[in-house]
Protein backbone atom coordinates (compact mmCIF):
# COMPACT_ATOMS: atom_id res chain seq x y z
CA UNK A 70 0.00 0.00 0.00
CA UNK A 71 1.11 3.55 -0.74
CA UNK A 72 1.77 5.10 2.67
CA UNK A 73 3.94 8.16 2.16
CA UNK A 74 1.74 11.02 1.19
CA UNK A 75 1.70 14.03 1.49
CA UNK A 76 5.34 14.24 0.51
CA UNK A 77 7.63 13.31 3.38
CA UNK A 78 4.80 12.33 5.73
CA UNK A 79 4.77 8.76 7.02
CA UNK A 80 1.03 8.20 7.40
CA UNK A 81 1.75 4.99 9.30
CA UNK A 82 3.04 7.10 12.17
CA UNK A 83 -0.20 9.10 12.61
CA UNK A 84 -3.04 8.31 14.95
CA UNK A 85 -6.00 6.84 13.09
CA UNK A 86 -8.41 8.12 12.02
CA UNK A 87 -6.91 11.58 11.57
CA UNK A 88 -7.21 14.64 9.39
CA UNK A 89 -3.85 15.93 8.19
CA UNK A 90 -3.74 19.34 6.52
CA UNK A 91 -0.63 20.48 4.69
CA UNK A 92 0.19 24.16 5.33
CA UNK A 93 2.24 24.25 2.13
CA UNK A 94 -0.80 23.26 0.07
CA UNK A 95 -3.00 25.75 1.96
CA UNK A 96 -0.53 28.50 1.18
CA UNK A 97 -0.35 27.49 -2.48
CA UNK A 98 -4.12 28.06 -2.68
CA UNK A 99 -3.91 31.25 -0.64
CA UNK A 100 -1.41 32.76 -3.09
CA UNK A 101 -3.87 32.28 -5.93
CA UNK A 102 -6.60 33.95 -3.88
CA UNK A 103 -4.28 36.86 -3.11
CA UNK A 104 -3.55 37.28 -6.79
CA UNK A 105 -7.31 37.58 -7.40
CA UNK A 106 -7.57 40.20 -4.65
CA UNK A 107 -4.54 42.17 -5.82
CA UNK A 108 -5.36 42.17 -9.53
CA UNK A 109 -9.13 42.63 -9.29
CA UNK A 110 -9.42 44.87 -6.23
CA UNK A 111 -11.91 42.44 -4.61
CA UNK A 112 -11.76 41.74 -0.90
CA UNK A 113 -11.58 37.95 -0.55
CA UNK A 114 -13.03 36.32 2.57
CA UNK A 115 -12.85 32.77 3.90
CA UNK A 116 -16.26 31.11 4.35
CA UNK A 117 -15.90 29.46 7.75
CA UNK A 118 -18.68 26.99 6.99
CA UNK A 119 -16.31 25.22 4.58
CA UNK A 120 -13.05 25.29 6.49
CA UNK A 121 -12.54 26.66 9.98
CA UNK A 122 -9.57 24.78 11.43
CA UNK A 123 -8.38 27.83 13.30
CA UNK A 124 -5.00 26.30 14.19
CA UNK A 125 -4.11 26.94 10.53
CA UNK A 126 -5.45 30.52 10.38
CA UNK A 127 -1.93 31.92 10.81
CA UNK A 128 -1.06 30.39 7.43
CA UNK A 129 -4.09 31.95 5.70
CA UNK A 130 -4.31 35.29 7.49
CA UNK A 131 -1.72 37.19 5.41
CA UNK A 132 -3.68 36.39 2.26
CA UNK A 133 -7.28 37.30 3.13
CA UNK A 134 -9.43 40.26 4.14
CA UNK A 135 -11.62 38.47 6.62
CA UNK A 136 -14.18 35.71 7.06
CA UNK A 137 -17.82 35.11 6.37
CA UNK A 138 -19.95 33.60 9.09
CA UNK A 139 -23.38 31.97 9.25
CA UNK A 140 -24.12 32.17 12.96
CA UNK A 141 -23.02 33.90 16.17
CA UNK A 142 -20.62 31.02 16.83
CA UNK A 143 -18.89 31.34 13.48
CA UNK A 144 -18.83 35.13 13.78
CA UNK A 145 -17.18 34.85 17.19
CA UNK A 146 -14.68 32.29 15.93
CA UNK A 147 -13.80 34.59 13.06
CA UNK A 148 -13.47 37.64 15.29
CA UNK A 149 -11.43 35.88 17.98
CA UNK A 150 -9.27 33.55 15.92
CA UNK A 151 -8.79 35.47 12.67
CA UNK A 152 -9.23 39.02 13.91
CA UNK A 153 -10.05 40.55 10.52
CA UNK A 154 -13.36 41.64 8.94
CA UNK A 155 -16.44 39.52 9.71
CA UNK A 156 -19.36 39.36 7.27
CA UNK A 157 -22.43 37.50 8.49
CA UNK A 158 -25.43 36.06 6.70
CA UNK A 159 -28.13 33.66 7.82
CA UNK A 160 -31.44 32.70 6.17
CA UNK A 161 -33.14 34.08 9.30
CA UNK A 162 -32.05 35.61 12.62
CA UNK A 163 -33.63 35.41 16.01
CA UNK A 164 -33.36 38.71 17.87
CA UNK A 165 -30.88 37.17 20.32
CA UNK A 166 -28.66 35.78 17.54
CA UNK A 167 -28.79 39.00 15.55
CA UNK A 168 -27.79 41.14 18.53
CA UNK A 169 -24.78 38.91 19.07
CA UNK A 170 -23.92 38.91 15.37
CA UNK A 171 -24.21 42.71 15.16
CA UNK A 172 -21.69 43.01 17.97
CA UNK A 173 -19.23 40.76 16.16
CA UNK A 174 -19.63 41.71 12.47
CA UNK A 175 -18.64 44.44 10.03
CA UNK A 176 -21.31 43.48 7.50
CA UNK A 177 -24.65 41.82 8.22
CA UNK A 178 -26.75 40.47 5.37
CA UNK A 179 -30.49 39.94 5.70
CA UNK A 180 -32.30 37.30 3.71
CA UNK A 181 -35.68 38.96 3.27
CA UNK A 182 -37.33 42.39 3.44
CA UNK A 183 -39.43 41.14 6.37
CA UNK A 184 -36.32 40.39 8.48
CA UNK A 185 -34.89 43.75 7.39
CA UNK A 186 -38.01 45.54 8.63
CA UNK A 187 -38.44 43.48 11.80
CA UNK A 188 -34.99 44.43 13.03
CA UNK A 189 -34.97 48.09 12.00
CA UNK A 190 -34.40 49.22 15.60
CA UNK A 191 -31.44 46.91 16.02
CA UNK A 192 -29.99 48.09 12.69
CA UNK A 193 -30.40 51.67 13.91
CA UNK A 194 -28.64 50.86 17.16
CA UNK A 195 -25.58 49.58 15.26
CA UNK A 196 -25.71 52.22 12.49
CA UNK A 197 -22.24 53.45 11.58
CA UNK A 198 -20.64 50.35 13.05
CA UNK A 199 -22.28 47.61 10.95
CA UNK A 200 -23.04 47.89 7.25
CA UNK A 201 -26.27 46.07 6.40
CA UNK A 202 -27.39 44.55 3.12
CA UNK A 203 -29.82 42.13 1.50
CA UNK A 204 -29.28 38.76 -0.15
CA UNK A 205 -30.67 38.82 -3.67
CA UNK A 206 -31.78 35.59 -5.34
CA UNK A 207 -31.14 35.92 -9.09
CA UNK A 208 -33.47 33.01 -10.01
CA UNK A 209 -30.78 31.85 -12.39
CA UNK A 210 -29.68 28.23 -11.87
CA UNK A 211 -26.08 27.21 -12.56
CA UNK A 212 -25.91 24.23 -10.22
CA UNK A 213 -27.30 20.90 -11.40
CA UNK A 214 -27.72 19.32 -7.94
CA UNK A 215 -30.91 20.75 -6.46
CA UNK A 216 -29.73 20.75 -2.82
CA UNK A 217 -26.85 23.03 -3.81
CA UNK A 218 -28.87 25.35 -6.03
CA UNK A 219 -29.93 28.57 -4.27
CA UNK A 220 -31.86 29.58 -7.40
CA UNK A 221 -34.04 26.44 -7.41
CA UNK A 222 -37.83 27.04 -7.45
CA UNK A 223 -39.18 27.77 -3.93
CA UNK A 224 -35.64 28.32 -2.63
CA UNK A 225 -35.66 30.20 0.69
CA UNK A 226 -32.21 31.67 0.06
CA UNK A 227 -32.41 35.34 -0.75
CA UNK A 228 -35.09 37.65 -2.10
CA UNK A 229 -36.28 37.25 -5.68
CA UNK A 230 -36.96 40.23 -7.95
CA UNK A 231 -40.76 39.91 -7.67
CA UNK A 232 -40.59 40.28 -3.87
CA UNK A 233 -38.51 43.48 -3.92
CA UNK A 234 -40.64 46.57 -3.56
CA UNK A 235 -39.74 49.58 -5.72
CA UNK A 236 -36.88 51.56 -4.22
CA UNK A 237 -36.09 48.96 -1.56
CA UNK A 238 -32.46 48.65 -2.67
CA UNK A 239 -31.93 52.36 -2.05
CA UNK A 240 -32.27 51.58 1.65
CA UNK A 241 -29.57 48.90 1.81
CA UNK A 242 -25.83 49.48 1.71
CA UNK A 243 -25.03 46.35 -0.26
CA UNK A 244 -26.32 43.21 -1.89
CA UNK A 245 -25.16 39.65 -1.54
CA UNK A 246 -25.56 37.07 -4.31
CA UNK A 247 -24.49 33.49 -3.60
CA UNK A 248 -25.52 31.23 -6.46
CA UNK A 249 -22.71 28.76 -7.14
CA UNK A 250 -21.17 25.50 -5.97
CA UNK A 251 -17.78 24.36 -7.28
CA UNK A 252 -18.21 26.52 -10.38
CA UNK A 253 -15.92 28.24 -12.84
CA UNK A 254 -15.79 31.95 -13.65
CA UNK A 255 -18.19 31.51 -16.59
CA UNK A 256 -20.99 30.55 -14.18
CA UNK A 257 -20.31 33.70 -12.16
CA UNK A 258 -20.35 35.89 -15.27
CA UNK A 259 -23.73 34.42 -16.31
CA UNK A 260 -25.08 34.88 -12.77
CA UNK A 261 -23.93 38.49 -12.72
CA UNK A 262 -25.58 39.17 -16.11
CA UNK A 263 -28.82 37.76 -14.64
CA UNK A 264 -28.46 40.10 -11.64
CA UNK A 265 -27.89 43.09 -13.91
CA UNK A 266 -30.86 42.15 -16.05
CA UNK A 267 -33.09 41.87 -12.98
CA UNK A 268 -31.90 44.94 -11.08
CA UNK A 269 -30.57 47.30 -13.76
CA UNK A 270 -30.20 50.89 -12.47
CA UNK A 271 -31.01 49.78 -8.93
CA UNK A 272 -27.44 48.51 -8.66
CA UNK A 273 -26.15 52.07 -8.83
CA UNK A 274 -25.47 53.63 -5.46
CA UNK A 275 -24.68 50.39 -3.59
CA UNK A 276 -21.60 50.63 -1.41
CA UNK A 277 -20.75 46.96 -1.76
CA UNK A 278 -21.60 43.88 -3.78
CA UNK A 279 -20.81 40.47 -2.31
CA UNK A 280 -20.59 37.73 -4.93
CA UNK A 281 -20.81 34.87 -2.40
CA UNK A 282 -18.87 31.62 -2.65
CA UNK A 283 -18.82 28.54 -4.83
CA UNK A 284 -15.95 29.88 -6.95
CA UNK A 285 -13.52 26.99 -7.49
CA UNK A 286 -10.69 29.47 -7.96
CA UNK A 287 -7.84 27.13 -6.99
CA UNK A 288 -8.90 24.28 -9.27
CA UNK A 289 -6.33 23.88 -12.04
CA UNK A 290 -8.66 24.70 -14.93
CA UNK A 291 -10.34 27.73 -13.26
CA UNK A 292 -10.05 30.83 -15.44
CA UNK A 293 -8.72 33.27 -12.87
CA UNK A 294 -8.37 36.02 -15.51
CA UNK A 295 -12.12 35.91 -16.21
CA UNK A 296 -12.91 36.35 -12.51
CA UNK A 297 -10.47 39.25 -12.25
CA UNK A 298 -11.97 40.89 -15.36
CA UNK A 299 -15.54 40.59 -14.01
CA UNK A 300 -14.67 42.08 -10.64
CA UNK A 301 -12.86 44.97 -12.32
CA UNK A 302 -15.85 45.54 -14.58
CA UNK A 303 -18.28 45.63 -11.63
CA UNK A 304 -16.08 47.96 -9.61
CA UNK A 305 -15.61 50.26 -12.60
CA UNK A 306 -19.28 50.37 -13.53
CA UNK A 307 -20.91 50.67 -10.12
CA UNK A 308 -18.10 52.07 -7.95
CA UNK A 309 -18.95 49.45 -5.32
CA UNK A 310 -16.51 47.46 -3.21
CA UNK A 311 -16.68 43.82 -4.34
CA UNK A 312 -16.40 40.89 -1.96
CA UNK A 313 -15.88 37.20 -2.71
CA UNK A 314 -16.43 34.63 0.04
CA UNK A 315 -15.32 31.19 -1.11
CA UNK A 316 -14.82 28.37 1.39
CA UNK A 317 -13.73 25.33 -0.58
CA UNK A 318 -11.20 27.09 -2.77
CA UNK A 319 -9.00 28.08 0.20
CA UNK A 320 -8.38 24.52 1.31
CA UNK A 321 -9.08 22.57 -1.88
CA UNK A 322 -6.90 19.44 -2.03
CA UNK A 323 -4.93 20.60 1.01
CA UNK A 324 -6.11 17.96 3.49
CA UNK A 325 -6.21 14.19 3.89
CA UNK A 326 -8.11 11.77 6.06
CA UNK A 327 -5.99 8.86 7.20
CA UNK A 328 -7.91 5.71 8.13
CA UNK A 329 -7.18 2.10 8.97
CA UNK A 330 -8.70 -1.15 7.74
CA UNK A 331 -10.27 -2.88 10.76
CA UNK A 332 -11.71 -5.99 9.14
CA UNK A 333 -12.31 -7.78 5.87
CA UNK A 334 -15.52 -9.56 5.25
CA UNK A 335 -17.59 -11.00 2.36
CA UNK A 336 -21.19 -10.79 1.19
CA UNK A 337 -21.30 -11.62 -2.53
CA UNK A 338 -18.27 -9.36 -2.84
CA UNK A 339 -15.29 -8.26 -0.78
CA UNK A 340 -15.98 -5.78 2.00
CA UNK A 341 -13.56 -3.75 4.10
CA UNK A 342 -14.62 -2.04 7.32
CA UNK A 343 -12.63 1.03 8.29
CA UNK A 344 -12.12 3.04 11.46
CA UNK A 345 -13.63 6.03 9.69
CA UNK A 346 -17.21 6.55 8.56
CA UNK A 347 -18.97 8.32 5.72
CA UNK A 348 -21.76 9.20 8.11
CA UNK A 349 -19.57 10.57 10.93
CA UNK A 350 -16.42 11.88 9.27
CA UNK A 351 -17.27 12.71 5.65
CA UNK A 352 -21.07 13.18 5.50
CA UNK A 353 -20.89 14.91 2.10
CA UNK A 354 -20.09 11.50 0.64
CA UNK A 355 -23.69 10.58 1.47
CA UNK A 356 -25.27 14.02 1.19
CA UNK A 357 -23.89 15.22 -2.12
CA UNK A 358 -23.28 12.32 -2.89
CA UNK A 359 -19.73 11.77 -4.17
CA UNK A 360 -16.93 9.22 -4.11
CA UNK A 361 -13.77 10.57 -2.48
CA UNK A 362 -10.44 9.59 -4.00
CA UNK A 363 -8.17 7.25 -2.04
CA UNK A 364 -4.48 7.62 -2.88
CA UNK A 365 -3.20 4.66 -4.85
CA UNK A 366 -6.66 3.19 -5.51
CA UNK A 367 -8.63 2.65 -8.71
CA UNK A 368 -12.26 2.37 -9.72
CA UNK A 369 -14.01 -0.91 -8.93
CA UNK A 370 -12.47 -3.61 -11.14
CA UNK A 371 -9.65 -1.41 -12.39
CA UNK A 372 -6.97 -2.94 -10.15
CA UNK A 373 -6.67 -6.57 -9.05
CA UNK A 374 -8.57 -6.39 -5.74
CA UNK A 375 -11.93 -4.62 -5.39
CA UNK A 376 -13.65 -3.85 -2.09
CA UNK A 377 -16.73 -2.01 -0.91
CA UNK A 378 -15.44 0.25 1.87
CA UNK A 379 -17.72 1.03 4.80
CA UNK A 380 -17.65 2.58 8.23
CA UNK A 381 -17.97 1.00 11.66
CA UNK A 382 -21.46 2.39 12.40
CA UNK A 383 -24.85 0.68 12.39
CA UNK A 384 -26.05 2.58 9.32
CA UNK A 385 -26.42 0.13 6.43
CA UNK A 386 -25.72 2.98 4.06
CA UNK A 387 -22.49 4.03 5.78
CA UNK A 388 -20.65 3.11 2.59
CA UNK A 389 -17.82 5.19 1.20
CA UNK A 390 -17.71 3.48 -2.17
CA UNK A 391 -16.19 0.68 -4.24
CA UNK A 392 -12.42 0.84 -4.76
CA UNK A 393 -9.72 -1.42 -6.18
CA UNK A 394 -6.12 -1.89 -5.08
CA UNK A 395 -3.02 -3.59 -6.51
CA UNK A 396 -2.51 -5.67 -3.37
CA UNK A 397 -5.17 -7.34 -1.20
CA UNK A 398 -6.11 -5.24 1.84
CA UNK A 399 -5.37 -6.56 5.31
CA UNK A 400 -6.34 -5.35 8.78
CA UNK A 401 -4.03 -2.56 9.86
CA UNK A 402 -3.50 -1.15 6.34
CA UNK A 403 -3.66 2.62 6.14
CA UNK A 404 -5.85 4.31 3.53
CA UNK A 405 -5.50 8.00 2.71
CA UNK A 406 -8.55 9.90 1.47
CA UNK A 407 -7.74 12.99 -0.58
CA UNK A 408 -9.28 16.47 -0.44
CA UNK A 409 -10.59 16.10 3.09
CA UNK A 410 -9.96 19.55 4.58
CA UNK A 411 -13.17 21.12 3.27
CA UNK A 412 -16.71 20.38 4.47
CA UNK A 413 -15.39 17.47 6.53
CA UNK A 414 -14.03 18.68 9.91
CA UNK A 415 -16.86 21.23 10.05
CA UNK A 416 -19.48 18.50 9.56
CA UNK A 417 -18.26 15.60 11.68
CA UNK A 418 -20.63 13.91 14.14
CA UNK A 419 -20.23 11.35 16.91
CA UNK A 420 -23.17 9.17 15.81
CA UNK A 421 -22.88 5.70 17.44
CA UNK A 422 -20.26 7.22 19.75
CA UNK A 423 -17.73 6.97 16.94
CA UNK A 424 -14.68 9.03 17.91
CA UNK A 425 -13.76 12.17 16.02
CA UNK A 426 -10.56 12.01 13.95
CA UNK A 427 -7.47 13.60 15.47
CA UNK A 428 -6.17 16.66 13.69
CA UNK A 429 -2.64 17.19 12.42
CA UNK A 430 -1.08 20.14 10.69
CA UNK A 431 1.82 19.23 8.51
CA UNK A 432 4.19 21.30 6.42
CA UNK A 433 5.59 19.42 3.45
CA UNK A 434 8.26 22.13 2.99
CA UNK A 435 9.82 21.52 6.37
CA UNK A 436 8.30 18.08 7.16
CA UNK A 437 7.16 19.53 10.50
CA UNK A 438 4.20 17.62 11.93
CA UNK A 439 1.99 19.00 14.74
CA UNK A 440 -0.74 17.05 16.49
CA UNK A 441 -3.27 19.88 16.87
CA UNK A 442 -6.08 18.09 18.62
CA UNK A 443 -7.10 14.67 19.89
CA UNK A 444 -10.77 14.08 20.77
CA UNK A 445 -12.13 11.81 23.46
CA UNK A 446 -15.11 10.72 25.50
CA UNK A 447 -15.72 14.22 26.90
CA UNK A 448 -16.26 15.61 23.38
CA UNK A 449 -18.88 12.92 22.76
CA UNK A 450 -20.53 13.26 26.17
CA UNK A 451 -20.52 17.06 26.13
CA UNK A 452 -23.01 17.18 23.25
CA UNK A 453 -25.53 14.86 24.82
CA UNK A 454 -26.63 16.42 28.13
Ligand SMILES: Cc1ncc(COP(=O)(O)O)c(C=O)c1O
Nearest residue numbers: 116119247282283284315316317
Ligand atom coordinates in the same frame (compact mmCIF):
# COMPACT_ATOMS: atom_id res chain seq x y z
C1 LIG B 1 -23.71 32.34 1.60
C2 LIG B 1 -22.54 31.47 1.29
N1 LIG B 1 -21.33 32.04 1.15
C3 LIG B 1 -20.24 31.29 0.89
C4 LIG B 1 -20.31 29.91 0.76
C5 LIG B 1 -19.06 29.13 0.49
O1 LIG B 1 -19.15 28.37 -0.67
P1 LIG B 1 -17.96 27.45 -1.16
O2 LIG B 1 -17.38 26.75 0.00
O3 LIG B 1 -18.63 26.50 -2.11
O4 LIG B 1 -16.98 28.33 -1.84
C6 LIG B 1 -21.57 29.30 0.89
C7 LIG B 1 -21.69 27.83 0.76
O5 LIG B 1 -22.73 27.25 0.84
C8 LIG B 1 -22.71 30.09 1.17
O6 LIG B 1 -23.92 29.54 1.34
